[in-house]
Amino acid sequence: MYSLGLRTLKIPLRLYEENRFRLCEKLKNILGEKAVGAVVLLKGGDEVPIDATDITHVFRQESFFNWAFGVREPGFYGAIHLGSGKSTLFMPLLPEDYAVWMGHIETPEECRHKYQVNEVRYVKDIAEVLTQQKADLLLTLNGVNTDSNLSYKGAEFEGIENFNVDKDILFPEMSECRVYKSPLELEIMRYVTKLSSDAHIEVMKTMKPGMMEYQGEATFLAYCYKYGGCRHVGYTCICGSGSSGSILHYGHAGAPNEKPVMDGDMLLFDMGAEYCGYDSDITCSFPANGVFTEKQKVIYNAVLRANRAVIAAVKPGVSWTDMHLLANRVMLEDLKKADIVKGDVEEMMKCHLAAVFQPHGLGHLIGLDTHDVGGYIPGKTPERPKAPGLRSLRTARILQAGMCITVEPGCYFNDYSLNKALKDPTLSKYLNQEKIDEYRNFGGVRIEDDIYINENGCEVLSIVPRTIEEIEATMAEGANKKI
Amino acid sequence: MYSLGLRTLKIPLRLYEENRFRLCEKLKNILGEKAVGAVVLLKGGDEVPIDATDITHVFRQESFFNWAFGVREPGFYGAIHLGSGKSTLFMPLLPEDYAVWMGHIETPEECRHKYQVNEVRYVKDIAEVLTQQKADLLLTLNGVNTDSNLSYKGAEFEGIENFNVDKDILFPEMSECRVYKSPLELEIMRYVTKLSSDAHIEVMKTMKPGMMEYQGEATFLAYCYKYGGCRHVGYTCICGSGSSGSILHYGHAGAPNEKPVMDGDMLLFDMGAEYCGYDSDITCSFPANGVFTEKQKVIYNAVLRANRAVIAAVKPGVSWTDMHLLANRVMLEDLKKADIVKGDVEEMMKCHLAAVFQPHGLGHLIGLDTHDVGGYIPGKTPERPKAPGLRSLRTARILQAGMCITVEPGCYFNDYSLNKALKDPTLSKYLNQEKIDEYRNFGGVRIEDDIYINENGCEVLSIVPRTIEEIEATMAEGANKKI
Ligand SMILES: [Mn+2]
Ligand SMILES: [Mn+2]
Numbered sequence: 001m002y003s004l005g006l007r008t009l010k011i012p013l014r015l016y017e018e019n020r021f022r023l024c025e026k027l028k029n030i031l032g033e034k035a036v037g038a039v040v041l042l043k044g045g046d047e048v049p050i051d052a053t054d055i056t057h058v059f060r061q062e063s064f065f066n067w068a069f070g071v072r073e074p075g076f077y078g079a080i081h082l083g084s085g086k087s088t089l090f091m092p093l094l095p096e097d098y099a100v101w102m103g104h105i106e107t108p109e110e111c112r113h114k115y116q117v118n119e120v121r122y123v124k125d126i127a128e129v130l131t132q133q134k135a136d137l138l139l140t141l142n143g144v145n146t147d148s149n150l151s152y153k154g155a156e157f158e159g160i161e162n163f164n165v166d167k168d169i170l171f172p173e174m175s176e177c178r179v180y181k182s183p184l185e186l187e188i189m190r191y192v193t194k195l196s197s198d199a200h201i202e203v204m205k206t207m208k209p210g211m212m213e214y215q216g217e218a219t220f221l222a223y224c225y226k227y228g229g230c231r232h233v234g235y236t237c238i239c240g241s242g243s244s245g246s247i248l249h250y251g252h253a254g255a256p257n258e259k260p261v262m263d264g265d266m267l268l269f270d271m272g273a274e275y276c277g278y279d280s281d282i283t284c285s286f287p288a289n290g291v292f293t294e295k296q297k298v299i300y301n302a303v304l305r306a307n308r309a310v311i312a313a314v315k316p317g318v319s320w321t322d323m324h325l326l327a328n329r330v331m332l333e334d335l336k337k338a339d340i341v342k343g344d345v346e347e348m349m350k351c352h353l354a355a356v357f358q359p360h361g362l363g364h365l366i367g368l369d370t371h372d373v374g375g376y377i378p379g380k381t382p383e384r385p386k387a388p389g390l391r392s393l394r395t396a397r398i399l400q401a402g403m404c405i406t407v408e409p410g411c412y413f414n415d416y417s418l419n420k421a422l423k424d425p426t427l428s429k430y431l432n433q434e435k436i437d438e439y440r441n442f443g444g445v446r447i448e449d450d451i452y453i454n455e456n457g458c459e460v461l462s463i464v465p466r467t468i469e470e471i472e473a474t475m476a477e478g479a480n481k482k483i
Numbered sequence: 484m485y486s487l488g489l490r491t492l493k494i495p496l497r498l499y500e501e502n503r504f505r506l507c508e509k510l511k512n513i514l515g516e517k518a519v520g521a522v523v524l525l526k527g528g529d530e531v532p533i534d535a536t537d538i539t540h541v542f543r544q545e546s547f548f549n550w551a552f553g554v555r556e557p558g559f560y561g562a563i564h565l566g567s568g569k570s571t572l573f574m575p576l577l578p579e580d581y582a583v584w585m586g587h588i589e590t591p592e593e594c595r596h597k598y599q600v601n602e603v604r605y606v607k608d609i610a611e612v613l614t615q616q617k618a619d620l621l622l623t624l625n626g627v628n629t630d631s632n633l634s635y636k637g638a639e640f641e642g643i644e645n646f647n648v649d650k651d652i653l654f655p656e657m658s659e660c661r662v663y664k665s666p667l668e669l670e671i672m673r674y675v676t677k678l679s680s681d682a683h684i685e686v687m688k689t690m691k692p693g694m695m696e697y698q699g700e701a702t703f704l705a706y707c708y709k710y711g712g713c714r715h716v717g718y719t720c721i722c723g724s725g726s727s728g729s730i731l732h733y734g735h736a737g738a739p740n741e742k743p744v745m746d747g748d749m750l751l752f753d754m755g756a757e758y759c760g761y762d763s764d765i766t767c768s769f770p771a772n773g774v775f776t777e778k779q780k781v782i783y784n785a786v787l788r789a790n791r792a793v794i795a796a797v798k799p800g801v802s803w804t805d806m807h808l809l810a811n812r813v814m815l816e817d818l819k820k821a822d823i824v825k826g827d828v829e830e831m832m833k834c835h836l837a838a839v840f841q842p843h844g845l846g847h848l849i850g851l852d853t854h855d856v857g858g859y860i861p862g863k864t865p866e867r868p869k870a871p872g873l874r875s876l877r878t879a880r881i882l883q884a885g886m887c888i889t890v891e892p893g894c895y896f897n898d899y900s901l902n903k904a905l906k907d908p909t910l911s912k913y914l915n916q917e918k919i920d921e922y923r924n925f926g927g928v929r930i931e932d933d934i935y936i937n938e939n940g941c942e943v944l945s946i947v948p949r950t951i952e953e954i955e956a957t958m959a960e961g962a963n964k965k966i
Contacts, residue, residue, distance in 0.1 A: 150536070
């Protein structure tokens with residue numbers, strides 16, 4: 001049972017047993033008779049030092065390993081024997097006197113009890129144990145993350161050269177498993193997303209003109225940790241105000257949420273907590289001073305209508321690419337009503353005009369990674385589209401029950417993007433430059449919800465004020481609140 | 484000028500110019516005529532991805548590079564030409580369309596203005612620029628960090644094989660420079676340590692039995708960020724309660740401050756903010772319920788007397804090893820009065836009995852790293868001692884004006900450490916086992932201050948309640964405070 005006390009969620013270890021079972025079933029189907037002696041071998045994460053110092057980044061377990069075993073410490077390996085279904089963890093053998101620095105050093109038996117696996121041995125004994133288990137095929141995790149283009153580099157250990165290792169089968173199958181959330185996983189997604197929602201509401205109630213953007217980040221982090229036991233967030237907080245809201249990855253080292261928030265600024269805050277490794281990802285957009293201007297209402301409502309249209313339309317069998325296009329179309333219709341774009345919306349769709357205002361994809365799978373794995377699996381899922389906007393989609397899948405995905409249409413007035421489009425005759429004919437220039441320092445609006453696809457449509461996991469009336473009422477409530 | 488608005492400290496770029504000047508003077512003395520064409524070449528830090536995902540750890544600039552240039556973004560190089568004293572930064576060349584994700588992409592001229600160096604070029608042009616500068620000797624940063632045993636791996640770039648590279652000279656000299664804080668650096672150390680002090684006071688006022696340890700961590704992190712602009716802390720927060728206080732690196736992934744705080748627990752909270760790369764490191768020990776028991780008073784006052792004795796004794800010319808021994812002696816005297824140890828204190832000192840209760844060193848240099856570089860420089864500073872306790876010292880230097888160092892005596896009742904000593908006849912004869920058993924679940928006390936060595940003695944930078952009366956008064960003040 002994993003829990004951090006107070007009102008934090010209790011997670012039974014059965015979650016990991018079920019995950020391993022799901023994976024085994026899948027692999028046995030593929031391997032047939034060869035499954036009898038096959039063993040899945042995974043390597044857990046190691047602590048990462050900061051440069052060459054003795055300080056490390058706060059440890060976060062590698063997501064595939066976490067999915068299969070729920071182990072919280074660095075330096076582990078894990079094996080699942082397909083023939084018997086038995087799971088074995090391999091723990092690092094620490095010197096006795098580490099007890100002074102690390103506390104009681106668990107025995108293998110204590111560790112076995114803690115993680116409810118069949119056996120726990122030391123990392124140094126991997127080869128010996130696998131030989132005893134008569135492992136005639138090792139499946140290791142090798143593959144490319146389609147969001148980072150970085151590679152998973154499969155478990156290695158002394159003596160691996162004496163085993164028959166397959167590096168191709170495991171990655172796509174395990175990624176596919178991770179795409180579908182079990183009921184216990186869904187419980188965590190609900191918990192962490194509700195917690196993040198409440199933290200966003202706290203930020204909404206406390207942000208005021210004159211504060212610094214990073215104070216919103218600080219409020220969010222504190223809320224999630226103090227009241228929800230979340231030591232980590234899924235990604236660096238994005239707290240853009242005014243024109244910074246048009247920078248999609250604002251908050252990075254070169255622009256670390258360090259602008260003062262001004263009266264009249266639109267705020268775009270994209271933040272999500274992580275609990276037990278599972279992530280949430282929510283964006284709220286709201287006026288710094290608590291009251292929307294007419295201009296802010298126009299853009300906000302265009303994005304909200306796109307968000308709502310998608311949430312109403314999703315269900316098993318629907319293509320995510322079509323949802324992206326639906327959001328684009330709804331937004332363009334509203335931008336046309338506001339005289340920001342002009343002409344025929346269907347023509348605009350054909351030349352991907354929406355990508356000028358929303359260069360990113362509609363949303364992404366979410367789970368143990370914020371941008372969860374399984375978006376594109378060669379030979380199994382639709383390929384990445386090539387058109388502007390669409391090519392930024394992190395998946396082009398057909399939705400199925402069990403998936404968690406974000407719905408995050410946005411509309412940004414980014415100078416680089418606008419200037420490029422205004423110079424392009426195929427696009428500029430739809431753009432009302434005069435009107436656009438009025439919005440030059442507007443920044444952006446993104447409305448991002450996390451949803452779970454069920455048989456009937458979807459469950460919206462994020463619960464935050466979304467209409468203009470709701471947001472203004474929430475901010476009015478917080479008007480006298482001190483941070 | 485670096486500042487994060489509000490009441491955060493403003494840091495002039497002159498700080499880095501002065502640091503570079505100090506380094507140049509040192510190197511010119513060593514190199515003599517060879518300095519004319521010599522160039523110091525440093526590589527800044529890169530972003531570190533979390534496993535193979537597209538999420539990165541929040542970027543923190545590498546400390547040597549930060550010391551010399553104050554650059555806040557990843558992917559830079561920097562060169563200092565010793566002959567001319569001119570400094571050049573090399574920035575990464577980003578694709579134009581990154582503007583959508585990262586915001587306005589600075590030109591080299593904008594970057595030159597921002598960091599006040601003589602020239603800014605692109606990383607791809609390093610070889611060309613160094614050739615133009617007639618660099619006939621490159622000094623790169625290669626060496627071993629004596630706290631981590633990890634290596635600094637010197638700058639490399641395409642074409643480096645055409646240059647004459649020295650990998651030995653720079654590391655010890657630059658480390659030596661970092662040991663002595665300039666007046667501008669001292670200002671930052673004062674700021675970040677005062678801020679951390681105030682955050683500790685906030686924690687002291689809000690912690691109550693029934694809360695979780697990590698809520699103290701959350702309160703500290705939020706305070707430092709919200710009111711001081713500190714996105715980072717110098718190290719993972721240690722928030723031990725009860726027996727967890729005896730685990731020196733408590734708070735790590737396997738024990739992430741997750742115990743409920745109980746009535747009667749002693750708390751040991753070791754936390755320090757980081758501002759502009761500079762770290763503080765403060766430990767406060769206090770009773771969870773706000774009132775010391777008699778037992779808690781005994782141990783607390785023993786450690787406090789050790790801390791105060793050192794602070795009174797430090798001055799230029801004093802050996803840090805002697806200070807460690809002074810703290811040990813004072814603590815043993817008090818433990819003897821309390822009947823926890825018995826016999827002659829001088830004899831106890833000879834067999835290093837204090838290391839049973841305080842296995843760690845008295846303190847460490849502090850600056851851009853929490854455990855700052857320069858503790859041991861082969862051939863230049865006293866070698867690491869070999870005796871128990873002393874061998875954990877991170878430096879054995881003779882103190883000099885300009886150094887920042889922590890003073891952190893401690894007394895822990897760690898089962899592993901006590902049981903081992905009780906089995907060792909040379910140690911056990913001084914131990915009163917019956918009395919020790921009464922303290923078995925006590926945990927520990929550490930009292931850690933950050934000091935600056937000046938001509939007359941020292942300035943204590945940390946400003947927190949230290950006497951029992953001060954702590955109880957502070958906690959009484961916070962008794963009705965909600966977190
Ligand atoms: Mn997202
Ligand atoms: Mn310390």
